Amino acid sequence: MTLDEIKAAIDAMNASDLVEVEISKDGWTLRLTRDTGTAVPSTSGAEPRSNAAPMRPEAPRREPTPSAKPPSSKNDVSAPLSGIVxxxxxxxxxxxxxxxxxxTTGTTLCTVEAMKMFNPVTAERDGVVEAVFVTTGDEVAAGQPLLRIV
Structure with a gap:
């Protein structure tokens, strides 16, 4: 699989409501999953291999506190995908x-890292930055407000 094909698969998944997709091509298998906050049962029925390397525990991720959630506005710029801002x-x-x-339109506002790829978030219209709702290193969900431009 080429990098462009992988990016296209990621973009297609972000544009849909899919929770999981698996694509196999040329001996490669790409599996994309969306974190929905609930466990998704596996349909494969395959047992984990005993010779698999043990997984390293994930470092704790910073998440915004519930009181820090801004009220929604049509002027908000939202995260295009889940990741680290x-x-x-x-x-x-x-x-x-x-x-x-x-x-101005096209100005880079921030980036969202997902799967070791940095995705720029750009202004879709001219305006003035009124508020920034996140800090560097926060984990954000797709659609979560990041900034407000008025």
């Missing part, structure tokens, strides 16, 4: 945008 291009660099900053 980054407000700047690198840890030492300033953020892409700041509250009060004017932005």
């Amino acid at each position: 980054y407000l700047g291009p690198s840890p030492d660099a300033p953020p892409f945008v700041a509250v009060g900053q004017a932005v």
Whole structure:
């Protein structure tokens, strides 16, 4: 599978309500799953291999506190997919945008990392950044408000 085919599969899944998809081609198998917060029963019936390497425990992820959820607005810019949000291009660099900053269509607002790929989130219209609802390193869900542009 080529990188473009993998990206196309990810985009197709993000545009749908699918929870899981598995694609096999040229000896490769790509399995994409969406974290819905509930366990999805396996339909394969296959037993895990005993010679499989043990999984490393995941590092705890930062999630926004329930009180930090902003009220929904038509001016909100939402996460296009689930992942980790980054407000700047690198840890030492300033953020892409700041509250009060004017932005134009196509301005990079932040990036969302999913499956080791950084996906830019850009402004879809001109305006001024009114609020930023997340911090660098937060885990975000697809559709979650990230910023507000007025």
